[in-house]
Amino acid sequence: MKKIYYFILFATFSPIVFAIDTGLAFEDSKLQERYEKLISEVRCLVCQNQSIKSSNVFLAVDLRNEIKIMIGKGKSNNEIGDYLVERYGEFILYRPRYTGYSLFLWIAPLALMLGGLFVVMRVIKSKSN
Amino acid sequence: MRDLFILIFLITVIGGALILYAKRASDLDDNVNFSAVSRETFLLLNNVLLVITTLLILIGTLAPLVMEIFGMGKISIGAPWFEIAMLVPMIPLLIFISMGMHSLWIKDDIRKVFDRSKFLFITAAIIGFFIPAYFYGRAGLLLVIGSILSIWIILSSFVSIKNGLFPNNRKSGINRSVLGMATAHLGLGFFVLGVTFVSSFGIETDRSFSVGDTLSVAGYDYRLKSIKNAPGPNYQAIEAEIDVYKDNSLYTKLYPQKRTYIVQKSPMTEAAIKASWNKDLFIALGDSLGNDKWSVRIQYKPMIRWIWFGCLIMALGGAIAISDKRYRSIE
Amino acid sequence: MMNKHYLPIIIFFLVIPIFYIGLDRNKSELPSPLIGKEMPKFSLPSLQNSNNIIDNSNFDYEIFLLNVWATWCSGCLEEHPFLMQLSKSNQIPIIGLNWRDNKNDAIDWLENYGDPYNLIANDKLGRVAIDWGVYGAPESFLVDSNGIIIHKHLGPLNEKIWEQDFVSLIRDVNNK
Numbered sequence: 097m098k099k100i101y102y103f104i105l106f107a108t109f110s111p112i113v114f115a116i117d118t119g120l121a122f123e124d125s126k127l128q129e130r131y132e133k134l135i136s137e138v139r140c141l142v143c144q145n146q147s148i149k150s151s152n153v154f155l156a157v158d159l160r161n162e163i164k165i166m167i168g169k170g171k172s173n174n175e176i177g178d179y180l181v182e183r184y185g186e187f188i189l190y191r192p193r194y195t196g197y198s199l200f201l202w203i204a205p206l207a208l209m210l211g212g213l214f215v216v217m218r219v220i221k222s223k224s225n
Numbered sequence: 226m227r228d229l230f231i232l233i234f235l236i237t238v239i240g241g242a243l244i245l246y247a248k249r250a251s252d253l254d255d256n257v258n259f260s261a262v263s264r265e266t267f268l269l270l271n272n273v274l275l276v277i278t279t280l281l282i283l284i285g286t287l288a289p290l291v292m293e294i295f296g297m298g299k300i301s302i303g304a305p306w307f308e309i310a311m312l313v314p315m316i317p318l319l320i321f322i323s324m325g326m327h328s329l330w331i332k333d334d335i336r337k338v339f340d341r342s343k344f345l346f347i348t349a350a351i352i353g354f355f356i357p358a359y360f361y362g363r364a365g366l367l368l369v370i371g372s373i374l375s376i377w378i379i380l381s382s383f384v385s386i387k388n389g390l391f392p393n394n395r396k397s398g399i400n401r402s403v404l405g406m407a408t409a410h411l412g413l414g415f416f417v418l419g420v421t422f423v424s425s426f427g428i429e430t431d432r433s434f435s436v437g438d439t440l441s442v443a444g445y446d447y448r449l450k451s452i453k454n455a456p457g458p459n460y461q462a463i464e465a466e467i468d469v470y471k472d473n474s475l476y477t478k479l480y481p482q483k484r485t486y487i488v489q490k491s492p493m494t495e496a497a498i499k500a501s502w503n504k505d506l507f508i509a510l511g512d513s514l515g516n517d518k519w520s521v522r523i524q525y526k527p528m529i530r531w532i533w534f535g536c537l538i539m540a541l542g543g544a545i546a547i548s549d550k551r552y553r554s555i556e
Numbered sequence: 557m558m559n560k561h562y563l564p565i566i567i568f569f570l571v572i573p574i575f576y577i578g579l580d581r582n583k584s585e586l587p588s589p590l591i592g593k594e595m596p597k598f599s600l601p602s603l604q605n606s607n608n609i610i611d612n613s614n615f616d617y618e619i620f621l622l623n624v625w626a627t628w629c630s631g632c633l634e635e636h637p638f639l640m641q642l643s644k645s646n647q648i649p650i651i652g653l654n655w656r657d658n659k660n661d662a663i664d665w666l667e668n669y670g671d672p673y674n675l676i677a678n679d680k681l682g683r684v685a686i687d688w689g690v691y692g693a694p695e696s697f698l699v700d701s702n703g704i705i706i707h708k709h710l711g712p713l714n715e716k717i718w719e720q721d722f723v724s725l726i727r728d729v730n731n732k
Contacts, residue, residue, distance in 0.1 A: 192306055243565035
């Protein structure tokens with residue numbers, strides 16, 4: 097039943113795939129770049145797997161607007177991220193946070209490189225004797 | 226139910242492969258020795274780096290699921306993490322490829338390795354810095370690194386291709402394994418070059434215009450000439466005629482459509498793309514905003530075809546290598 | 557027989573249960589970070605009379621239900637009969653948050669189907685809904701006398717869900 101409900105919900109106002117703001121959010125090209133990068137990192141919670149940059153459902157439009165306003169007020173990217181996480185949880189950000197359990201994710205590449213180095217040294221040692 | 230079927234299929238395929246590996250891998254063990262600096266070492270380094278890359282993708286894909294199951298919260302892992310994580314193993318990989326391509330089997334001298342790479346690297350460094358700065362007016366760190374490393378691989382590959390086509394021992398003819406290896410690496414160089422330029426200079430922007438207006442994106446001017454009905458065999462469509470100008474001369478015309486298929490009812494957008502060897506221009510209609518005003522998405526993707534072209538060349542390299550009899554001998 | 561090459565298949569079989577458990581996960585449920593926290597402060601015009609302002613001072617109840625709804629939301633229509641039933645049974649006051657809707661459409665809708673709400677706030681721009689972490693209507697929040705959100709439900713309410721998830725929580729609050 098839940099599946100039918102969600103199908104109807106999404107179908108009746110499904111996001112048009114190439115849906116779109118109707119103009120630049122900011123005159124300043126640096127701010128515009130920052131805005132575009134930010135909205136590409138915010139998940140559209142009503143869509144399968146899209147950012148609010150690529151969707152036009154109410155939620156996406158409203159969140160884009162909020163972010164536009166916050167950038168205008170001089171909020172930092174971190175503050176905007178906190179704002180969204182406070183309301184929707186960490187799931188809404190495509191970039192995992194740098195604190196808590198997600199920290200392991202950011203350490204992973206370096207940890208694996210160290211492990212790899214260890215493996216390489218062992219193999220070379222055994223092969224060069 | 227369908228998910229369960231996919232899981233069973235995966236278990237069968239992966240499980241089967243790993244069981245086969247467990248039984249047969251010992252047959253592949255050899256007792257060849259090589260010294261700390263050798264072509265074998267470079268291959269070892271690169272294999273390890275590729276495995277790390279694959280592991281990172283696995284971690285990024287499974288971590289949200291694992292975290293949710295163990296009550297560590299529900300998170301998303303998307304492009305922002307993957308892009309950074311992949312760079313960590315990939316940058317050393319690209320460096321080792323260029324250095325290792327010309328190194329000797331079994332035993333080499335690290336000073337000679339540097340010596341052989343010196344000239345090519347410096348040439349690549351100059352070109353790799355010059356091209357983005359001159360043609361695109363910018364030179365960010367990742368852009369320059371990607372540019373230099375990919376050009377270094379490309380130059381090194383050309384040298385190896387020459388070695389493969391004209392080996393020292395003329396009598397044995399073209400050395401296909403060397404030629405195949407070099408061609409594949411050449412393809413990789415093209416691939417990385419394409420990825421670097423597209424991620425640094427690519428533009429994707431949402432705008433709107435009415436008939437007669439012009440929008441400027443990445444040095445190209447898009448002028449909306451008309452909006453017409455354009456019915457098709459099983460759909461109704463609205464088609465826009467767009468003239469694209471570069472430096473005031475007509476570069477191309479694009480005809481994006483908004484189609485409503487009779488069966489489906491919800492509209493689909495047909496993007497118009499102008500592809501060429503060094504860039505793609507893309508435009509797609511969004512919504513009608515009334516008064517003949519339309520929202521559009523315009524994309525500028527420099528060097529994107531090189532990504533596909535690079536993959537083709539890699540495949541070609543593989544084919545050349547397979548055609549070498551030495552890889553197909555049964556002992 | 558047992559050599560290091562058996563390691564990958566062993567690891568693989570240890571990892572499979574994770575995938576199997578993952579099959580069952582309800583993908584669309586997003587745990588709300590607002591549970592246990594104080595409800596967001598807001599001030600909106602009432603749906604029926606825009607001169608009337610509804611804000612947190614209106615919510616001086618032991619416990620109440622905040623229901624996010626809209627005329628364009630088919631799930632809201634689906635849960636409506638239950639809300640009517642709930643309001644008639646006087647178990648709990650129901651506050652409506654009309655989300656991103658057309659005011660006249662909303663008023664007509666209520667006239668047509670009935671009005672289960674004690675109060676309805678008109679969130680035309682959707683900014684209050686964002687503060688409540690709303691992403692798909694209908695959504696319902698259970699709030700206690702201290703203004704703490706003690707439960708959130710995503711999707712249409714019905715008898716069964718009410719019995720299972722809400723009744724015991726309400727009883728606990730009433731017993732305090």
